[in-house]
Amino acid sequence: MTLTKARLITIITERVLRSEIITMLKEKGATGYTETEATGEGSRGIRASDWAGRNVKIQTIVSDKVAEAIMENIAENYFENYAVIVYLRDVEVMRGDKYFTT
Amino acid sequence: MTLTKARLITIITERVLRSEIITMLKEKGATGYTETEATGEGSRGIRASDWAGRNVKIQTIVSDKVAEAIMENIAENYFENYAVIVYLRDVEVMRGDKYFTT
Amino acid sequence: MTLTKARLITIITERVLRSEIITMLKEKGATGYTETEATGEGSRGIRASDWAGRNVKIQTIVSDKVAEAIMENIAENYFENYAVIVYLRDVEVMRGDKYFTT
Numbered sequence: 001m002t003l004t005k006a007r008l009i010t011i012i013t014e015r016v017l018r019s020e021i022i023t024m025l026k027e028k029g030a031t032g033y034t035e036t037e038a039t040g041e042g043s044r045g046i047r048a049s050d051w052a053g054r055n056v057k058i059q060t061i062v063s064d065k066v067a068e069a070i071m072e073n074i075a076e077n078y079f080e081n082y083a084v085i086v087y088l089r090d091v092e093v094m095r096g097d098k099y100f101t102t
Numbered sequence: 103m104t105l106t107k108a109r110l111i112t113i114i115t116e117r118v119l120r121s122e123i124i125t126m127l128k129e130k131g132a133t134g135y136t137e138t139e140a141t142g143e144g145s146r147g148i149r150a151s152d153w154a155g156r157n158v159k160i161q162t163i164v165s166d167k168v169a170e171a172i173m174e175n176i177a178e179n180y181f182e183n184y185a186v187i188v189y190l191r192d193v194e195v196m197r198g199d200k201y202f203t204t
Numbered sequence: 205m206t207l208t209k210a211r212l213i214t215i216i217t218e219r220v221l222r223s224e225i226i227t228m229l230k231e232k233g234a235t236g237y238t239e240t241e242a243t244g245e246g247s248r249g250i251r252a253s254d255w256a257g258r259n260v261k262i263q264t265i266v267s268d269k270v271a272e273a274i275m276e277n278i279a280e281n282y283f284e285n286y287a288v289i290v291y292l293r294d295v296e297v298m299r300g301d302k303y304f305t306t
Contacts, residue, residue, distance in 0.1 A: 012136050036138055037138065037139070038136050038137065038138045039136070040134060040136035040137055041124075041135060042133070042200075055136070057136065057138065068103060071103055071105075072103050074196075075103065075196055075197075079196075079197065085134070085136070085163070085200075086195070086196060087110065087163060087193040087194060087195045088105065088193065088194045088195075089110075089191065089192065089193045089194065
């Protein structure tokens, strides 16, 4: 069994940002993503019940380079004005070619 | 891009414990959390369908020290009498100050 | 607090495979699992909306050896004909005996 190291990015955000973040992920090189519904409460004191709908948790498996591009884009465009949580971790995948465009 | 190491705790538990666990997380120093609905089956042979409602998966990103306090609280208070799964892993975050109260 | 290293496997797949994958997990030695609903889009160009129902994300915590048996089973039986994402990562758990049958 051959496992390849990859990076799993998790983004938890307001539902209103869902489609533009997915578009950005693809532009940066992600070949897929998974989304699940989520609620929660963050350091900005924003509760899910105050929001226009539930939050969304978007996850994508990408190369190191693509991960960096995505993280930077989120930092630049969303951190100031939106409730966004983003974190990165290492995972091991089979069929690494599914996730890497290069 | 500056990434900070942090600990992501995942707690999967009976819905009845939801609010007291969230209260405990905050008391121990968590600045936020995310929750999603979950079902499942565990080593105690308890199936989701036998429970009073679905399970809940609660995740929080904290410092090492806060993670330890939370894990210990769960071990002391819930492991004996409740179906609780809890696990810990390392993640990398931007804006570490969002998650750490100290 | 004693933490044990374990492997967390995440499987994201078409709902139609749900029960046979859960059966396989148990046969290979998993003592439990958690499932959540998910949607998404993958490298095969299959969108959730084209599918017969939503996807399912199944997670289980197992030993290294059981993880390998599960990953190999998925590679052999599902990768060719189904939209399956599977990845592995290290986690730290309390009460390791809950997850390991040996």
